[in-house]
Amino acid sequence: MSQLAKIRVPKFLREAFLDLALIVVIKAGRRTGKTYNWVIWLIVMLDREPDKAGLWVDTKHSNIDKYVERYFRPILTKMNHWKDCNYNQQKKILTLHNGSYIDFGSAERPEMMEGFGYDYAVINEGGIVFKKPSLWENTLYPMIKHAIVRIIGTPKGKNTFESLYHRYKHYSFNCYDSPFWTEQEIQNAKETMTEEAFRQEMLADFIEGAGAVFRRINDNIAGKLLDGPVEGRRYVLGADLAKHSDFTVIFIADADSRQIVYHERFNQIDWGLQKARIINAYQKFGCTSGVIDATGVGDAVFDDLQNAGLNLEGFKFTSTTKQELVSNLSVAMDNGNISYPHIPELIDELEIFAYEQRANGNFIYSAPEGFHDDEVMALGLVNRAIGMRVPEYGGVIFA
Template sequence: MLRGPVPLRGGQALYRRLIELRREREAAATRVPEDAVEFAVSVLNWRPFAYQEELLSDPSKRICVCAARQTGKSTTVAVKALHLALSRKGARVLLVAPTLRQSLNLLEKISEFVRGSETCLKLLRAKRRSEISFRNGSRIVALPSGTLGSTIRGLTADLVIVDEAAFVPEPVITDVLMPQIATTDGHFWMVSTPWDRNHVFYRCFTDPGWSVKRWPATACPLIRPSFIEEQRRLMGEEAFRREMLAEFVDDASSFFPSELIRSCIEDYQPGEVGRGRLYAGFDWGGRADPNALAVVEADGGTLRLVHTELWMSESYTYSVGRVVNLYRQMGFDLALEEIGAGIPIREQLESYGIRVIGVGPDEVERAMIATKVLMEGGRLRIYLDDALISSLQAVKFERTRRGRLVFHHPHGTRDDLARALALACYASTVDSTGSFAAAIG
């Protein structure tokens, strides 16, 4: 029987060596540095600022980051999540935020890093809408917290990252998320802009057992000092300290406390309208103030915010046209404050067939109170809308000697959307004759 040539012994050794070299090259191409900062620079081609390096290098298992907006907190935690997933076999990373949209945004930041890195692409197994899996068995999953944490119960994780933690209901953090690292001795990170002090995020921020970071806007080289000073003038001191300096600010004089606002937030998208009746509130503006519109849907005994708009225009004709266009799309009863320009605006709106409920100055107080009562009773649900939340927080109050409430807002803040929401809620409590109904309480 004829046989092929037998390789020389030296040839076999050379062949094995070539195989070894190829494997070494493949291993080098997919090597993940143990150091997270080195990983960010060499693998992701992303160079963190000094304060971001400090966070990435922190080995603590309990980390709380209180950060101003646009300081790169989401990008930094995205790097941390990706590094842990690639450097540890079978790691389970859970990304949680108040809404699905926010958690998916964080997952998308991770996906962008993966797409831009040859090493990460070689290690990638699959990318789905809410999950990324890798060849080493690690997974990164993004989920919303919801109001009860029902979508995330029973999971186990090596790293839990809670984005915008101050807006996540406290029981979800303490009763649902924290137990998920009990058996893994895992890491738990909370990152957020500051809000109120009556929340687990603040307590962890002041707990000596946690590694705490505060990132004011002044720490970020990309934010110009002139912009920060401009925001100080425009935002008002309270909002500036919270949003730009990352400070916790007491809201004792706020008519709508932060804790109350948070209790009303649900995870749904604006524009989701069912079969309930719609009510709108229109807070008309002018030369200096924006126009604000809010629409709520009555669903049984509960109101759901379904739409908000905020725009600048001195032209009442333009603003009326904008309201009319939305009315033709949605159909609603509408309440507006009937003083000054509100009287001719009402007449114009009624000429288009809109049922308009005029609200006098004294009734604005009742509208605010009615809205707060609905919120306290769990009968008003809102989606996460930064402009609306800031507007609600801006509403301050004082009580006169006669016991009446006088509402105002600090210089640099806006209460327009809050007033529009209050007018919409008021409209829902007015009966068919146009009088205030005893529908609240």
């Protein structure tokens, strides 16, 4: 056995840490030590016997290296094992001193986890990763059905995390249980956060619709995508441009019926081809106007598209303009003023898109970490384009 005397786990977590049930679900408020201490748990389990397989699942693939550096390496160093471990950064596999290993996966790229079996597993940030409803049944459970599993996280509304919490052995910890909060810090949080945010983030309560931005998502599903324009109809375009690993998404809507009629989504394509696809969609439907993301490098793309003859508004994303765009889209959906065919990527993004209140009291609107919001932003942009008036005669707008 390793030098575990150097490892400290808070007393309030003792019962959950030592629980022998196969599947245990732990909901916990912010700063309760859930991630750090269940890294310890996974290492201890794999340290007990050689050649065992472990799995750590998180929100975002790009976070894995940070977790290894910030959690796994320091803990293994305290156990005098790090020097005998090997971390394959490309394959995201950490091999321990005794031949046991930990595979790292993410909700962002679940297909990379399928097809393997494990002895021990930790699913981190359950409230976020299970915003993908199919992740448990289709991907995770088949791999870990014979494993000893710990599912940990702070609730994010009501989703699969809540149903698993009620289905299996479970524990709940809040800010009052944690030694990492002072009474004054808790009081400050209570005074600056909304009641809903405090209950969810600090008390770890499951709250229906907490953080949800869009309602009536399914009510607004209608129509179908078209191969080309219908004579006599007016069309507008909205496009969100890819950044890094994101997607470029193009929507075209019938401006009078406010119905989405065209959708395109792609990534890892150079700017020249992206511009060509936007121009092709715009001209194919004879669009009269459009709104396009002009943030950062998008500004140059916007200029090139304007020079190509497209009548576009450039939209620069800031925290303020994004909130305005999202709010307007939310109102349009509440009022049934925009509709779209059943586009799976769009529906998924609308369902998981949320607002979160920061410690300073400000709200941010985004997809959960590890997920995309390109579909939502593009829908917001085309909704803005629908609302724009087009000059009908000599620059005059008739209203």
